Amino acid sequence: MEIIRGRVWKYGDNVNTDVIFPGKYTYTISEPAEMPAHALEDLDPDFASGVKPGDIIVAGKNWGCGSSREQAVTCLKESGLGAIIAESFARIYYRNCLNAALPALICPKAVQAIQDGDQVEIDLDEGEIRTSDGTFTFNPLPEIVREIFDAGGLIAHTKKRLEGSQQ
Amino acid sequence: MGQTFAEKVLGRHSGNRQVKPGDIVEITPQVALSHDNTAAIVGIFQQMGGKKVFNPQMHAIFLDHAAPAPTTKHAENHRIIRDFVHAQEIPHFFDVGRGICHQVLVEEGLALPGEIVLGSDSHTPHAGVMGAFGAGIGRSEMASIWAVGTLWLRVPESLKIIVTGKMPDWVTPKDLALKIIGDLGADGALYLSVEWHGNVIADMSLSERATLTNMAAEMGAKNSTIPPDEKTLAYLSGRARNDFEPVLPDPDAAYLQVLEIDAGSLEPMIACPHTVDNVKPLSEVAGTKVDQAFLGTCTNGRLEDLASAAEILRGRKLSPGTRMIVIPASSEILREALRKGYVEDFLNAGAIVESPGCGPCMGNHLGVPAPGEVTISTANRNFQGRMGTKESEIYLASPAVTAASAVAGKITHPNTLD
Ligand code: SF4
Numbered sequence: 030m031e032i033i034r035g036r037v038w039k040y041g042d043n044v045n046t047d048v049i050f051p052g053k054y055t056y057t058i059s060e061p062a063e064m065p066a067h068a069l070e071d072l073d074p075d076f077a078s079g080v081k082p083g084d085i086i087v088a089g090k091n092w093g094c095g096s097s098r099e100q101a102v103t104c105l106k107e108s109g110l111g112a113i114i115a116e117s118f119a120r121i122y123y124r125n126c127l128n129a130a131l132p133a134l135i136c137p138k139a140v141q142a143i144q145d146g147d148q149v150e151i152d153l154d155e156g157e158i159r160t161s162d163g164t165f166t167f168n169p170l171p172e173i174v175r176e177i178f179d180a181g182g183l184i185a186h187t188k189k190r191l192e193g194s195q196q
Numbered sequence: 197m198g199q200t201f202a203e204k205v206l207g208r209h210s211g212n213r214q215v216k217p218g219d220i221v222e223i224t225p226q227v228a229l230s231h232d233n234t235a236a237i238v239g240i241f242q243q244m245g246g247k248k249v250f251n252p253q254m255h256a257i258f259l260d261h262a263a264p265a266p267t268t269k270h271a272e273n274h275r276i277i278r279d280f281v282h283a284q285e286i287p288h289f290f291d292v293g294r295g296i297c298h299q300v301l302v303e304e305g306l307a308l309p310g311e312i313v314l315g316s317d318s319h320t321p322h323a324g325v326m327g328a329f330g331a332g333i334g335r336s337e338m339a340s341i342w343a344v345g346t347l348w349l350r351v352p353e354s355l356k357i358i359v360t361g362k363m364p365d366w367v368t369p370k371d372l373a374l375k376i377i378g379d380l381g382a383d384g385a386l387y388l389s390v391e392w393h394g395n396v397i398a399d400m401s402l403s404e405r406a407t408l409t410n411m412a413a414e415m416g417a418k419n420s421t422i423p424p425d426e427k428t429l430a431y432l433s434g435r436a437r438n439d440f441e442p443v444l445p446d447p448d449a450a451y452l453q454v455l456e457i458d459a460g461s462l463e464p465m466i467a468c469p470h471t472v473d474n475v476k477p478l479s480e481v482a483g484t485k486v487d488q489a490f491l492g493t494c495t496n497g498r499l500e501d502l503a504s505a506a507e508i509l510r511g512r513k514l515s516p517g518t519r520m521i522v523i524p525a526s527s528e529i530l531r532e533a534l535r536k537g538y539v540e541d542f543l544n545a546g547a548i549v550e551s552p553g554c555g556p557c558m559g560n561h562l563g564v565p566a567p568g569e570v571t572i573s574t575a576n577r578n579f580q581g582r583m584g585t586k587e588s589e590i591y592l593a594s595p596a597v598t599a600a601s602a603v604a605g606k607i608t609h610p611n612t613l614d
Contacts (some may be wrong), residue, residue, distance in 0.1 A: 043381075043382050043383065043471060043473075045471075045579045047577075047579040047580065047581050047582050048579070048580060048581065048586075051581050051586075052558045052559050052560075052581070052582065053559050053560070053581075053584055055233070055558075056232055056233075056261070056262055056269070056270055056273055056560070057267075057269050057270075059235075059236055059239070071580060071581050071586045090383050091382055091383035091386060091416060094382055094383065094416065095318065095577065095579060096318050096558070098233075099334045099335045099336060102334075117383060117386060119383070119386070119416060120386065120387050120416065120418055121318060121332050121333065121334060124333065124334055124337065125334040125336070128334060128336050128337060129336070171220055171350075172220075173220055173222075173348050174348075182336075183336045183337065183340055184240060184243055184244055184336055184339070184340075186340075187244045187339070187340040187343050187344055188243075188244045188245050190343075190344050191244060191245050191246065191343050191344060192245065194344070
């Protein structure tokens, strides 16, 4: 797996899905490619235009609380975001990330050390977050989750399972 | 050692295994719930190569979030869902007007004790009011269940909330839920299975209990459940669509945390903008001017909620500067509310009564606020932008406080009305 490398966008605690991807678009925008334009619209108006492939969101507790809407993950994945590091994630958001093969890493120590605008490197295989303030480790993903991840996400994973069962 | 509800129920449904928190199990749910987001799930299902859904009987599909359709685009969305339901021969389909998914699932006898309900909606823990294991999942996960019938779940640790004593006048389950969320925080029960115990819970009606399992989503819970009792079984008799076997937690089960609450110490509470855990006693925010009052949603749109608001509105008028929107959670509730005269009470007071569904809860239609306006609402979320514009404020309260505030034009304790 390649190394994820990029600039950090840092946010606080309890950032909810309504500000990550506003509810008013949930039934009117269905094309993933149209979603990044509204990413974090109500939280950080500079994000959508400034985010570059490989960039990393670093957040406090309970990132992604609120609605189960997957667009709150898709809009970031489609924007090229490389990973999210948080003190903790809301559980549906966390599942949605892993199922979209967007690394969601729980590492409170790294969150404390990293500042907005820092350059950070993540090595998924080694379980390491490398920053100018040192290296932080995180727990590897559970096996079944890693399998989904390696397939490129849940959609690709299920597709393979379906094809397997139809043979 | 004994087991919690979550350990028992997930163990039973993964081949009668003995499971512990942290284990990963693969589950086939008894019910897979989706709503207006079903059209998007259809797209993902097709992307996965899905043709025929796994067990059509298992699915429950509701049109409630933007229902009836406010725009052509929403209508198109509904049409895709109806076509899919028809082509896949899915029997449990509830079209616009029947009501909100979580409420209708219970009324239709589909949320059953000891069974697993997975829903592509974050308030699926609501189903725990019947002693089911209800958890929210994402759209791709729902599509995957349609395709292959199973999903992985982590066995959660559990939080036991014991409520004893006696609730004071004007204190409702909504106030209890808000108090706990305010104390624990929006992530206070993150990943946890929340069980409700104690004499106060046992004394509550099913409708009151539903407010608790519904609101547990706002403390981050994975699921939330109330052990089924005679009330649960009486309600299900003649209603349950399938045979079921209740699961009760063992008295000696191990909990990550036990929270004991003396109901007598509670008072009416309000969640202030813009988070559900920004909770204050009503006395601290009384007097805040409100432009709109909203009575409804899966949290507090049931008959008893309507009854308590109707009692306050009867013989009174709304404050001239304040509008009030009433949306019964289901058609069954609307019918009863008509029969009991509540609808007439609302209309006489000057309120608007709309057809069952989610209404403006998530900003789709039927009474969204203008920028700068303040809404007092019986819903479960007050996030910035939730009702459509981020320049408006939402206060969450019980039905009685919401109705009293509509009469006074400002946040008001019902016992201070003339
Ligand atoms: S009423 Fe509100 S919280 Fe309940 S299901 Fe509908 S949108 Fe969600």
